[in-house]
Amino acid sequence: MQKLFRFTFQLRAPLTMQQANLVVPAVRALMEQEGLEPNYGQLEPKGEDQWMMSSWTADLDYDVFLDRYPGGSFEVWVKSVEEAKKQYGSTADLDYSVFLERYKGRSFEDWQKSVEQAIKQIVAEANPAAWASCEWRYSDDEDFEVLVYEDADDE
Structure with missing residues (x-):
């Protein structure tokens, strides 16, 4: 049975469009680099030139992690x-x-912490007042839902 780990993060403060243009490509590159299968979530307007990032998730097949480490x-x-x-x-x-x-x-827990730290650093470099909330879910959790990700290029 495939064992999945889902990483979710959301911003807890808005970004300007200029800041979002720095954060979004950096987050996508990090997810690709770390072997995470991403759902790129949404940028939602929150006032004049203020944007919130939400519903950003990425799944990792544990076998992919073991292949890499x-x-x-x-x-x-x-x-x-x-x-x-x-x-x-x-x-x-x-x-x-x-x-x-x-x-x-490399332990899986150390790897998880490094991904969280990298996301928080990307956000902080764009806007020191913003911060990201991170969460991990596991496929053996009772309420874990297998997601079907759309290719961001298809939108």
């Missing part, structure tokens, strides 16, 4: 711990951070 697989770490326990007894353990360092991996 093979040393970060939590499942591989669990198997390593199980093998160590079989070989050395029940007290054997392998700290996840040691595992990541040994296999030059």
